Amino acid sequence: MTTVAPRAIPGTVTSFQVASADLEEVAKDLAEMRLADMFASTPADGDQATTTLRLVWANDTAGQAGYVVTETPIENGEYPALSDIAPAAFVEECEIYEQFGIRPATGKPLNRMMLPPHADLPTLGRKPRTEPEEIRAAHSVGGHAFEFPFGPVRQVGVESLYYGLVTSGEEVVDVYLFTWHKHRGLEWRLRGKTPEQALFFAERAEGLSAVGVGWALAAAAEAAAGPQVPEKAQRTRAVALELERLYNHAAAMAALCQSTGLSVGQSAAEIALERFLRLNARAFGHRYLFGVIAAGGASRAPDADAIREDLPGAYGEFRRAADALLATNSFVDRLEATGILSIDQARSLGLVGPVARAAGLTADTRQVLGGPYGTTAIVAEGTRGDALARFTVMLAEAAESVRLIGHFLDAGTSAETARLPRASGSGLGWAESPRGEALAWVALDDDGRITRARLRPASARNWRGFDDACRSQNVFTDIPIIEASFWLTAAGMAR
Amino acid sequence: MTEPVTTEEKQLRDTIARQFGRSLHIRTLDTGSCAVCEQEIRLLAAPHYDLHRLGFFFTPAPRHADLLLVTGPMIRAFEVAARKTYDAMPGPKVVVATGACALGGVYPQDPFTYGTVDAVLPVDVWIPGCPPSPLALLHGLGVAVGRLAEKVREVSFTVDDDSERSVSSP
Amino acid sequence: MTLWFLRGLRRGVVTTRYPARPDASARNLPTPPAFRPRALTRQTADQLTSICPSGALSRDGDVLRYDVGRCTACGRCAAQAPHAVATSGAWELAARDRSVLIKTIPIRGGA
Numbered sequence: 001m002t003t004v005a006p007r008a009i010p011g012t013v014t015s016f017q018v019a020s021a022d023l024e025e026v027a028k029d030l031a032e033m034r035l036a037d038m039f040a041s042t043p044a045d046g047d048q049a050t051t052t053l054r055l056v057w058a059n060d061t062a063g064q065a066g067y068v069v070t071e072t073p074i075e076n077g078e079y080p081a082l083s084d085i086a087p088a089a090f091v092e093e094c095e096i097y098e099q100f101g102i103r104p105a106t107g108k109p110l111n112r113m114m115l116p117p118h119a120d121l122p123t124l125g126r127k128p129r130t131e132p133e134e135i136r137a138a139h140s141v142g143g144h145a146f147e148f149p150f151g152p153v154r155q156v157g158v159e160s161l162y163y164g165l166v167t168s169g170e171e172v173v174d175v176y177l178f179t180w181h182k183h184r185g186l187e188w189r190l191r192g193k194t195p196e197q198a199l200f201f202a203e204r205a206e207g208l209s210a211v212g213v214g215w216a217l218a219a220a221a222e223a224a225a226g227p228q229v230p231e232k233a234q235r236t237r238a239v240a241l242e243l244e245r246l247y248n249h250a251a252a253m254a255a256l257c258q259s260t261g262l263s264v265g266q267s268a269a270e271i272a273l274e275r276f277l278r279l280n281a282r283a284f285g286h287r288y289l290f291g292v293i294a295a296g297g298a299s300r301a302p303d304a305d306a307i308r309e310d311l312p313g314a315y316g317e318f319r320r321a322a323d324a325l326l327a328t329n330s331f332v333d334r335l336e337a338t339g340i341l342s343i344d345q346a347r348s349l350g351l352v353g354p355v356a357r358a359a360g361l362t363a364d365t366r367q368v369l370g371g372p373y374g375t376t377a378i379v380a381e382g383t384r385g386d387a388l389a390r391f392t393v394m395l396a397e398a399a400e401s402v403r404l405i406g407h408f409l410d411a412g413t414s415a416e417t418a419r420l421p422r423a424s425g426s427g428l429g430w431a432e433s434p435r436g437e438a439l440a441w442v443a444l445d446d447d448g449r450i451t452r453a454r455l456r457p458a459s460a461r462n463w464r465g466f467d468d469a470c471r472s473q474n475v476f477t478d479i480p481i482i483e484a485s486f487w488l489t490a491a492g493m494a495r
Numbered sequence: 496m497t498e499p500v501t502t503e504e505k506q507l508r509d510t511i512a513r514q515f516g517r518s519l520h521i522r523t524l525d526t527g528s529c530a531v532c533e534q535e536i537r538l539l540a541a542p543h544y545d546l547h548r549l550g551f552f553f554t555p556a557p558r559h560a561d562l563l564l565v566t567g568p569m570i571r572a573f574e575v576a577a578r579k580t581y582d583a584m585p586g587p588k589v590v591v592a593t594g595a596c597a598l599g600g601v602y603p604q605d606p607f608t609y610g611t612v613d614a615v616l617p618v619d620v621w622i623p624g625c626p627p628s629p630l631a632l633l634h635g636l637g638v639a640v641g642r643l644a645e646k647v648r649e650v651s652f653t654v655d656d657d658s659e660r661s662v663s664s665p
Numbered sequence: 666m667t668l669w670f671l672r673g674l675r676r677g678v679v680t681t682r683y684p685a686r687p688d689a690s691a692r693n694l695p696t697p698p699a700f701r702p703r704a705l706t707r708q709t710a711d712q713l714t715s716i717c718p719s720g721a722l723s724r725d726g727d728v729l730r731y732d733v734g735r736c737t738a739c740g741r742c743a744a745q746a747p748h749a750v751a752t753s754g755a756w757e758l759a760a761r762d763r764s765v766l767i768k769t770i771p772i773r774g775g776a
Contacts, residue, residue: 116572156553157537160525181573185607200718207529264669270541281693489530600719600735623758625737635759646757652699654751
């Protein structure tokens with residue numbers, strides 16, 4: 001047990017045990033890093049009185065990127081209030097309370113987060129004795145503001161999502177989201193499965209990030225069981241991930257056009273999107289790249305000729321649509337200064353992906369050494385933190401993706417898998433999904449089956465930034481624009 | 496719509512099919528999907544597929560809708576919202592369950608999900624796929640309004656070893 | 666708006682002719698598997714049943730019950746038994762009757 005936290009070693013995951021009494025000190029020591037995730041687990045033998053709390057800290061500095069994982073056995077059902085040290089942790093504190101019944105020692109109210117009300121659902125640990133609060137703890141309705149719930153059934157063709165909108169008429173005073181009606185209990189469902197079986201569900205946690213989340217889970221299993229993924233298979237994964245990024249950014253562009261009422265731009269973006277999806281089907285046999293990531297490698301090799309043939313035309317459509325949009329004042333004016341997130345807000349909430357990069361942060365897990373991306377500094381940065389900055393970051397990323405795909409294809413790809421030995425262990429995995437860092441952590445038993453799987457798609461992290469982005473200076477009609485510029489999913493949050 | 500019993504009912508159903516066949520308003524319903532089925536559904540209005548040329552339209556108002564296009568495994572916590580949406584649609588109405596989740600695949604019946612849409616809503620047409628592509632969705636919508644023929648009944652999904660013919664649709 | 670109008674004209678029509686005419690892009694769509702009855706043994710059928718993550722397969726005596734509705738075309742069965750599993754090429758799968766999607770595949774390969 002130690003009170004001195006080791007630094008993150010570039011390209012690695014450093015795990016160490018921390019006693020419950022020392023956790024507050026250690027967390028303060030590590031707080032200069034980004035708190036990437038927090039989750040709990042109970043032992044495989046089902047003794048639910050012992051809960052272990054794990055914190056995952058990320059060092060995002062280019063050239064030094066790595067992770068630190070602290071493990072703390074929790075006694076007496078309480079732990080220090082980590083959200084006082086890292087505000088980003090509040091969401092996870094609520095989630096952990098619902099699943100494991102342990103809570104921060106300050107006793108402040110915790111909200112309902114992941115589980116629906118009035119439902120007796122299986123939890124990962126011991127259920128809490130008292131129900132969580134029904135509303136956001138930090139929220140209040142006062143003065144002339146009123147509150148109205150919106151959803152979960154919303155406009156056509158979008159996911160079910162429940163908003164609590166607090167408004168004084170036009171201006172957005174507050175907005176909070178509930179995704180519990182999409183909670184499929186994935187982490188509960190993965191217990192007892194092999195990593196290969198689990199990948200089927202991980203891909204479908206957030207289908208639009210199938211490669212990102214699948215890669216994170218596969219990497220976690222590989223870290224737990226030991227094998228090194230063959231280089232060519234790593235590059236196959238990277239090609240798939242960059243293709244996923246391209247189509248998602250095209251879809252975000254289409255959504256931005258729809259939110260600003262520019263149907264011609266939307267059509268142009270959708271043409272590019274459809275071409276990317278058809279390219280995916282030609283290259284990997286599935287429009288959304290399901291089934292490419294395998295435990296230990298990749299199950300399908302890309303059709304490199306098809307990609308080289310179709311990618312320039314598809315990207316050309318994308319680029320022309322983007323250039324025309326940036327030259328269209330009615331579009332740009334709607335995005336500028338809309339949904340501003342400052343760098344401090346982004347940092348304190350631990351945001352990831354284009355949302356964070358548009359606010360000026362440099363987190364990009366492709367920088368972490370040891371993967372197929374090498375040491376290339378890939379991060380596209382903005383500074384204004386508004387919807388326009390998020391859009392331009394996505395455009396820069398798309399250009400980089402095209403270049404990376406060409407590079408990986410030239411270096412050689414294959415469908416190979418390293419066999420995962422059936423052995424116990426635990427490990428952390430990550431991938432830079434289109435929405436940002438997707439994290440996963442697994443613990444395996446002696447048969448190589450999962451005793452605890454933690455899935456944290458980027459959406460599970462970034463939705464908390466949505467509230468801040470929507471508040472003050474923004475009006476109702478800005479909300480769809482901000483939502484499109486974030487391009488998250490309810491499925492990725494709810495799991 | 497249940498199977499017609501009397502001649503009058505059958506005539507009514509044929510009239511409805513003719514009306515819907517040329518002008519159909521579709522409301523979508525996500526009961527817990529992974530978001531990919533929704534993306535394929537959105538693409539129905541995109542230039543490559545353009546469902547408007549077939550007389551199909553999306554509408555956000557259930558009151559205005561003729562057809563409910565349902566995705567997801569019917570998560571139990573969503574049941575009330577699903578029923579309210581269905582009840583808000585005036586008859587005659589058609590329910591189309593789309594995607595493996597909605598048809599009982601991926602998620603079995605368990606504490607979190609019903610596993611299949613027809614545990615809560617009466618389903619008229621089923622569209623398999625993960626996700627069903629926009630082309631498959633167009634075919635399914637065509638079947639739902641009686642404009643296109645079902646094809647899957649004739650597909651045996653077996654391969655005859657002697658001639659190595661694969662029995663499939665063109 | 667002139668910019669968009671001219672671009673649109675130059676771009677041309679990309680809309681599919683489906684259902685009036687077939688669409689070539691359908692070639693690349695993943696499709697549910699088809700099975701070879703003579704290459705299917707009871708043992709293979711049991712393996713495929715347990716490997717399907719979606720519950721689409723089950724064995725009842727000498728028949729493989731195959732629920733096309735539950736199939737996600739993930740390819741795990743084809744990877745497990747490539748001699749017994751082929752692709753169907755069928756993607757127009759809509760059905761009014763749920764039972765039409767449940768296919769019975771005879772197991773002719775023996776034990």
